Amino acid sequence: MWADQSEVIPEVVILRLPLYARTLAVLAYEGRELVSSQELGERLHVTPAQIRKDLSYFGRFGKQGRGYNVRRLLQELRQILGLDREWVMALIGVGRLGRAILGYSGFAPEGFRVSAAFDLDAGEVGKRIGPLVVQHVNELAEAVQRLGIRIGIVAVPASAAQRVVDILVNAGVRAILNYAPADLRVPSDVLVREIDPVTALQSLTYYLKLQPTEQLVPLQMLSAPGLFRTEP
């Protein structure tokens, strides 16, 4: 386990690093200088051993007996994840969802910038949305080169998603954030992350269905023993 990252690092580890970074940012904001893997783990619902093991793939950032320097570790993680620069993205699909994404204020502070907006429908082309003018997807490849777009955000209906993804891949984009509820086919060197609230809900309901209705009783009632009895 050395910092040269010569061996392949499990993807689950990479998926956790942004969460570590987020919590470290909060701790830094709170003015904390040191954290132990113990405390970081408690905040994140992750075991201390897991955090230490994850970090050990990339180097030795802690001090025995003291813990990790919050600022230092945050800095290291940001560099490992490539968050120490700006990433240029393109949005495809300027319907209701697409417009909401363009209006989302959470990307910019983290260095993600939507620099161009496209649509399949010529009827949308030319419209202004904030600082952007909607372009036709035909113009995407050229824009990718000119603007240095590395990430595509897919916000078209599921039925059009594959078509849009093919266009992105052909334009050289290798990372896609997909809001369409569709199974996309991409080459093995293209990465896709799904944002799909409906699918997320559909697994929640499995567990809700198992819960007896009595558990719906609010905690206030349960904490007033004698007034309400839910079990003999």
Place this chain on the structure above:
Amino acid sequence: MWADQSEVIPEVVILRLPLYARTLAVLAYEGRELVSSQELGERLHVTPAQIRKDLSYFGRFGKQGRGYNVRRLLQELRQILGLDREWVMALIGVGRLGRAILGYSGFAPEGFRVSAAFDLDAGEVGKRIGPLVVQHVNELAEAVQRLGIRIGIVAVPASAAQRVVDILVNAGVRAILNYAPADLRVPSDVLVREIDPVTALQSLTYYLKLQPTEQLVPLQMLSAPGLFRTEP
């Protein structure tokens, strides 16, 4: 492995079932009568063995030598997941993100209904958004009981998310869809699903950073050898 679900089913399995259901719905729409685990797996980027194993937790839905009846299996999965009914949800936070969620048309067709909207800010209370009138979170517990709300959607800033979650949990809500980039503390019987595009992007960049820039060259160019040379 029997249909009585007496043993605990791995959560990853439950997370895959909605994806199976989604693809089966497409197949049903296409008029397909049967699918093999092979074909379903190809569509979903999942191995056939995995699909068969996953389904075997719940029963024996296939016919040897033929495959699965598309309509039948879809029906079974919808019942297993509890999708054969309507689920009532509450939205908390009616800022830009919250309003976008209220306007999202993807929930209703799948049986998820946002029946009430709340905000922490009294200044928002009373405003109409579509068919809903914004209420103060103080009124949440009562609404949960009256409307049968089982799921809470958190769309407030990260700094207010924990407060909102506590209110939901106290009101008896046991399932939360969290759009706030925050690590929430909930009792062990409360389920949370995160919707966090920024965190998703932050793991993508790790892999993008590793890619040599030459890979940015579009496929069209690579397929015209001689015209473009990117490396000596």
Place this chain on the structure above:
DNA sequence: TTCTGTGAACGGATTCACAGCA
């Protein structure tokens, strides 16, 4: 013959437990 259902084998991620350093 084809494809399901499923124990058994496998592999990889998580957790353990402790050596080692501050």
Place this chain on the structure above:
DNA sequence: TGCTGTGAATCCGTTCACAGAA
């Protein structure tokens, strides 16, 4: 003494491989 870093042990999900049904 406190907490990291990390091989070893463990756990658990995935894949294998085949018996069995249509």
